[in-house]
Amino acid sequence: MGGTGARILIVDDDADFRASLTAVLECDGYHVFAAASAHEGLAKIAVAPPDLIILDVIMEYDCAGYEVNQAVKFREEYALVRNIPILMVSSIQLDPTTLYSRAAEVEMITPDAYLTKPLDIPVLLKRVRDLLAAQQQQTYAQGLLPAP
Amino acid sequence: MIPSWTALSIPRVRNWGIWQPEVKQPVALLNAAQSGPSEEKLVVVIDDDEIMRLSCEQILGKVGYRVETFANGHDGIRRLKEIRPPLLVVDIKMPELDGFEVIRSVRQFDPDVAIVVITGYATIETAVDAMKAGAYDFLPKPFTPGELRMIIDRGLERWRLIKEAQRLRHEKEEVERRFITLVSHQLKSPLVAVKQYLDVMLYSLQGQLPEKAVEWVGRSQVRLGEMLTLIQDWLALSKIERGSWCDPAASTSLAPIVADIVQDQRQLPLAAALTIEVALAADLPPVCGDRVSLSMLVSNLVGNAIKYNRPGGSVSISSTHEDGWVKLVVRDTGIGIPQEYIPRLFQEFFRIKTEETQDIPGTGLGLVICKKIVTELGGSIEVSSQEGLGTTFLVHLPVAEMKKEAG
Numbered sequence: 001m002g003g004t005g006a007r008i009l010i011v012d013d014d015a016d017f018r019a020s021l022t023a024v025l026e027c028d029g030y031h032v033f034a035a036a037s038a039h040e041g042l043a044k045i046a047v048a049p050p051d052l053i054i055l056d057v058i059m060e061y062d063c064a065g066y067e068v069n070q071a072v073k074f075r076e077e078y079a080l081v082r083n084i085p086i087l088m089v090s091s092i093q094l095d096p097t098t099l100y101s102r103a104a105e106v107e108m109i110t111p112d113a114y115l116t117k118p119l120d121i122p123v124l125l126k127r128v129r130d131l132l133a134a135q136q137q138q139t140y141a142q143g144l145l146p147a148p
Numbered sequence: 149m150i151p152s153w154t155a156l157s158i159p160r161v162r163n164w165g166i167w168q169p170e171v172k173q174p175v176a177l178l179n180a181a182q183s184g185p186s187e188e189k190l191v192v193v194i195d196d197d198e199i200m201r202l203s204c205e206q207i208l209g210k211v212g213y214r215v216e217t218f219a220n221g222h223d224g225i226r227r228l229k230e231i232r233p234p235l236l237v238v239d240i241k242m243p244e245l246d247g248f249e250v251i252r253s254v255r256q257f258d259p260d261v262a263i264v265v266i267t268g269y270a271t272i273e274t275a276v277d278a279m280k281a282g283a284y285d286f287l288p289k290p291f292t293p294g295e296l297r298m299i300i301d302r303g304l305e306r307w308r309l310i311k312e313a314q315r316l317r318h319e320k321e322e323v324e325r326r327f328i329t330l331v332s333h334q335l336k337s338p339l340v341a342v343k344q345y346l347d348v349m350l351y352s353l354q355g356q357l358p359e360k361a362v363e364w365v366g367r368s369q370v371r372l373g374e375m376l377t378l379i380q381d382w383l384a385l386s387k388i389e390r391g392s393w394c395d396p397a398a399s400t401s402l403a404p405i406v407a408d409i410v411q412d413q414r415q416l417p418l419a420a421a422l423t424i425e426v427a428l429a430a431d432l433p434p435v436c437g438d439r440v441s442l443s444m445l446v447s448n449l450v451g452n453a454i455k456y457n458r459p460g461g462s463v464s465i466s467s468t469h470e471d472g473w474v475k476l477v478v479r480d481t482g483i484g485i486p487q488e489y490i491p492r493l494f495q496e497f498f499r500i501k502t503e504e505t506q507d508i509p510g511t512g513l514g515l516v517i518c519k520k521i522v523t524e525l526g527g528s529i530e531v532s533s534q535e536g537l538g539t540t541f542l543v544h545l546p547v548a549e550m551k552k553e554a555g
Contacts, residue, residue: 014340014341016342016344016345020348021348023352027351062326091340117344118339118376119344119347121348121351
């Protein structure tokens with residue numbers, strides 16, 4: 001089991017996708033909680049910040065996930081959760097440059113990592129581990145936690 | 149007798165009861181100044197006569213227009229490029245750049261600005277010439293303040309209508325384009341959910357499932373994968389047909405694309421038993437087209453050459469250029485295509501069903517996509533084949549620089 005008890009938030013509007021993903025992440029030793037919309041996701045991020053966010057793109061509207069990414073990474077209200085890594089997952093590769101015309105906007109909706117659904121499970125678990133490890137490394141580097 | 153189509157039982161449009169995500173314009177993430185036409189009631193006046201400039205400023209200023217005046221065409225055009233106003237008033241007879249020249253060069257970068265021509269030499273010929281050059285209206289000197297205001301108000305109204313029509317047309321296209329994407333998302337979502345359950349089941353119950361169950365779950369995943377590929381291909385095809393996929397104006401080198409795809413496709417099970425050779429001319433110029441379309445084209449052709457091959461066979465990908473065209477040849481020593489089927493190869497969902505092909509996966513859309521991409525990019529695709537010996541696809545694509553020179 002690779003999980004270190006890290007807390008993962010799944011933001012996805014498909015209940016079955018949430019259920020299967022939760023099962024496999026729990027099986028790997030993570031604490032998992034979930035939100036069924038971008039709106040609910042942002043609320044949960046603010047109330048109980050997770051260590052990692054797995055974020056769907058097309059939810060209550062077709063660019064909802066992008067807006068969650070932009071909020072967490074760039075909006076003032078989310079300054080405290082800025083460093084939480086975001087792994088974006090979608091079954092459709094929406095080309096962000098057709099939705100957002102400006103390079104600065106495309107940057108705002110670009111996540112830390114991206115995977116296409118259906119997820120290849122070993123690839124997913126490795127990516128989750130890598131993102132969490134990189135995040136921890138950064139925390140030590142900033143002196144917020146003593147290095148092990 | 150002509151069949152009566154209306155008599156056929158066509159199911160009424162049903163409410164499918166699927167939830168449709170709202171197609172929402174993305175919220176502008178930045179609050180920077182908007183680009184494009186900024187101030188609506190703005191008039192640029194270009195006239196070498198100072199009295200005329202002052203009186204335009206006065207007459208139009210009184211009714212709420214902001215007026216910027218310029219004494220010569222060069223300065224006026226430079227400013228027009230910056231501010232893109234709805235209205236331009238221009239004198240015909242000026243020393244340096246005359247009104248006709250101003251109109252022609254403005255029309256090159258702004259097809260919408262309403263141009264009103266003023267002139268002291270009012271003849272039918274000048275009026276007609278001005279209209280031909282792209283003016284919207286014509287006002288002979290001397291004119292009354294009321295005449296100028298009326299013509300300017302009308303010009304502004306026209307400009308607003310053009311902009312409104314453009315906005316609506318753009319919105320409609322955008323909604324249609326995104327609708328295709330959303331439909332394929334809706335089709336994919338249930339399949340993705342099912343496939344994910346199966347993946348998780350195999351992963352988390354490793355070693356606990358009976359052998360038969362593992363086999364059947366594996367088969368189910370293969371079939372779901374086929375369906376997902378079909379949706380992917382359909383999405384690509386719809387986008388190509390709507391003209392929102394290929395970009396013939398882009399210029400791309402084939403060499404890195406071919407290298408990437410060959411590396412990927414070597415992973416296919418059958419590829420292990422094949423020799424794959426790549427021989428591209430070292431000085432191959434870039435071709436017209438974007439990376440995504442060209443990758444899809446090459447990937448389909450190389451994929452077919454591998455899939456319809458036989459153990460010990462070979463695939464060769466070569467490319468040369470001549471007279472502004474790049475020739476890409478994908479040749480295989482595979483099972484070949486019976487002559488009678490060749491004319492149908494580029495038809496939707498056409499697949500040759502023989503004992504040899506029955507286990508080869510495919511959507512029947514790959515070559516249709518290839519043909520459409522090549523056509524969109526201004527090229528051509530041909531096939532020659534001998535049953536039992538192999539197949540050769542020959543693609544001609546225009547060299548990118550050639551097109552630039554021509555344009």
